[in-house]
Amino acid sequence: MDRTTTRSRRWIGGALALAVGSGLVLVGGAGTAQAADVNVAKNAGFESGTANWTCSAGSGSAVSSPVRTGAGALKGTPAGQDNVRCSQVVTVKPNSTYTLSAWVQGGYAYLGATGTGTTDVSTWTPDSSSWKQLTTSFTTGANTTSVTVHTHGWYGQAAYFVDDVSVFGPDGGGGTDPDPVVPSTPAGLAAGTVTSSSVALSWNAVSGATGYKVYRDGALAQTVSSTSATVTGLVANTTYQFQVSATNAAGESAKSTAVSARTGTTNPGPGPSVPKHALTGYWQNFNNGATVQKLRDVQAQYDIIAVSFADSTTTPGQIVFNLDPAVGYASVADFKADIAAKKAAGKSVIVSVGGEKGNVTINSDASATAFANSAYALMQEYGFNGVDIDLEHGINSTYLTKALRQLSAKAGSSMVLTMAPQTIDMQNTGTEYFKTALAVKDILTVVNMQYYNSGSMLGCDGKVYSQGSVDFLTALACIQLQGGLDASQVGLGVPASTRGAGSGYVDPSIVKNALDCLARGTNCGSFKPSQTWPNLRGAMTWSTNWDATAGNAWSNAVGPHVHNLP
Template identity: 85%
Template sequence: MDRTTRSRRWIGAALALAVGTGLSLMGSAGTAQAADVNVARNAGFESGLANWTCSGGSGANASSPVHGGASALQATPAGQDNARCSQTVAVKPNSRYALSAWVQGGYAYLGASGTGTTDVSTWTPDSSGWKQLSTSFTTGASTTSVTVYTHGWYGQAPYYADDISVFGPDGGGGGDPVVPSTPAGVTVGAVTSSSVALSWGAASGATGYNVYRDGAKVQSADSSSATVTGLAANTSYQFQVTATNAAGESPKSAAVTGKTSTGGDPGPGPSVPKHALTGYWQNFDNGATVQKLRDVQSQYDIIAVSFADSTATAGELTFNLDPAVGYASVADFKADIAAKKSAGKSVILSVGGEKGNVTINSDASATAFANSAHALMQEYGFNGVDIDLEHGINSTYLTKALRQLSQKAGSGLVLTMAPQTIDMQSTSTEYFKTALNVKDILTVVNMQYYNSGSMLGCDGKVYSQGSVDFLTALACIQLEGGLNASQVGLGLPASTRGAGSGYVDPSLVKNALDCLTRGTNCGSFKPAKTYPGLRGAMTWSTNWDATAGNAWSNAVGPHVHNLP
């Protein structure tokens, strides 16, 4: 009688004994509760055989085949040794645990002993592919540890085991997470001629994600979004995502298709003049003169298109041209942007405003902002962005967003900010911290010196809005707080209708500019030194300026351009 035949009879006898004693061989795992964890350690054998003990040196770490992650257990029976590999796990008394493992190769058993109630095991004949074994057990009234094990059968082929779980209440010994579920809701976001942005729903228990392009892994991510770069223009790709943790890797998600754009980088455009006038252009009709971009007064060096719109994805931007502006097509609008740039102007997209609400409070939302902002720059020809968020910001993640955008857009990026007065009263505010964080890529901060009431100046005194002292003493805070003079501008309404309060006659604006740059025409406050490199001034808006006969730009514009 050959050895194989005898072995099969022994297995059959063991099976009959188990059935006869009422042992559950193929019991289904119970439904896990929300607080349950995998109390087994190194459950996916990613750390070799750590935490496992294999009889007779029968166990080894295998890199192929694996069910999840990069490793699995290979155990080889020899002689009278059945290649038993075990681990003692900490459990809670009077508790139910679901035991499972993925196995392949020769005959494989999975079981638990020392449960304090009925010990359990289950098995499967040899298998050419991965097969899951599952059973469950209940601990006794005083049981605090249980031994879980796998083993093969005498003289049979080696078996492989991976992703073992003992799922139930944590008995205090810690353990590994279970393999996370497959990420759901994979969607394509902003695309460029060489990149596709992806996002997906977070998978419970995941510590990372892998992104696959056309079936091949191309990168990893530590959050639920990623941008795949290095792609060919005008080309479609298939993308899938898996979730990973110490226990292994989930199956791949359903594939989604992303197609890169045809290209058309707008380029850096003209450089911003040493002294510049910024004007906000209204992409809506609120009673001010309705303008097309071609109608914006020639004094304005930076034109901030107001405003970008947010999407349902946190941090993501889009732009919707308002029909009220009167353009026959989006192409005409783009042509106006190109014409302004040819005339030496910078056209940027403003983000926020009184009613705008773009949330950037996570790595995913920061990436979504950068990807979408850059995509809009490429699509429309914008030279950069203006940050006009009035509903609170997170300096950590806004900084990340702007850094990512800068990396994509290059040194030609025009980056401006328009914080409210309260946002720049101290270097400890989130806005001021953001400005300092991105100082090396920041063009100008045009603080809004209006709609604020009285504020403190850099000398600790209170100044009322609408005065030369208000402008100079508050600008001093920024100048002494770390911003370069070239990064400071005075933001003011173009007319009494342009803001609720804080309108300043253009003559006083010119006086404030002279005080800061030349030390002349000051009020009661005079800075300790002059700042001849001051960038200039800003107004809300070019439309309200036009409504008032362009009085603001005709007066302030030439004065800005003639600063020292």
């Protein structure tokens, strides 16, 4: 979903022209490193920001998440004609072999070396949802004393990340980064916001530290790269003791003085059940030109309201919710009261994770647990009935499934779980999104695929259909229905107005015809399914705000039609 007025997705057809990526490692000797070999790259882990690196148009930046090790990594977001090329000149020894490597994640990433005096090298990888190592090697010329190593992304693709660059081989005289020393013990540890299942902590930064370990009652609770953390998954009305230590490559400091905090007792209880045929709408927690609403203003036709969006933290997998002042609430308590009122009216209010600009990394057991704990904490604190998964930058089905199952175990059978994949994410059962949906089928409420900003796509009959038609909606829904999802878990996601998305808006009459075709076998286009699915869940729109901007024309037309399905 888009946090701005429109959203688009560009695809690269055919073979990409070979370019050079991020991350470097050079290995000396004829394939075997000698005792004197070193990593001649400086600031190779981006612990000192982008020092020693030069990025095109100043487009690269150091970030604290995601990181592979330490506290920093490089992030590059290609835009326009800039592919975010970041480079460093390293000092090398003539007639020597170096191994160049780096760990990358995110969009297309390239790594290479130029000015070697022999053959320049490069390697690359397409999108990767987890850290992946790129490796190549080169030999310097007889008079070569410096080489440029570089990394970059690709035009129109997602942001890429680089960490732990290595240019390993003989020291050319430039040396390497000095070895770190064990950091001192953190000071200033204090407890902040407390909920029934979480405690927020903060402390003072320690010079030379690349990370911090947070302990709960003497046991390691989590590792973070910033000077704050929220410990989740706690028992209500219980006192805990917390400590923190500082770490880097040299080791771990002593633990800080302990602080105590007691969790709260809030428990919102289960919410209303979702009706057999439901209308879902995304509510914007930001102002992008659409009508600014409070939750109380959302049209009564909506059965599921997805609050957009949760925000990620520096802890992989962890999410928080920050109420945007732009939506006009006088206080967070006022917002929570609106959630309670909607629930009392029989509506489900859930928190959405992701969107076009949002990204949450869930690619390990630790990040899966962090997601489950933090999402449950939000459910308890705000009264959300569940979560919506709208991750548009790649997912790992194995760990996302673990995260959702852990959350379900905490929240119980009344939890509402929805998804909003893009059309490309549900083209076949082998995609990560489709695999996740099938893996959590027993706890899944509905998949509201986004039938927009996608261009032409294949239907379940193997034919290509253009977006904006009844055939496009029905033939693509058919893939999910034939691929293993129950009809009650399939919904049609469309924009509420021409301004709600970059492309793909259809008149409400098209949506109603598609619903009839799938549920009743009537009002079909050229594609008519071989069966009907009367239990089809319904429809979704982006967003309730764009719907309100157009006078609620979409929900007034589609809502009653959904509720009157067989």
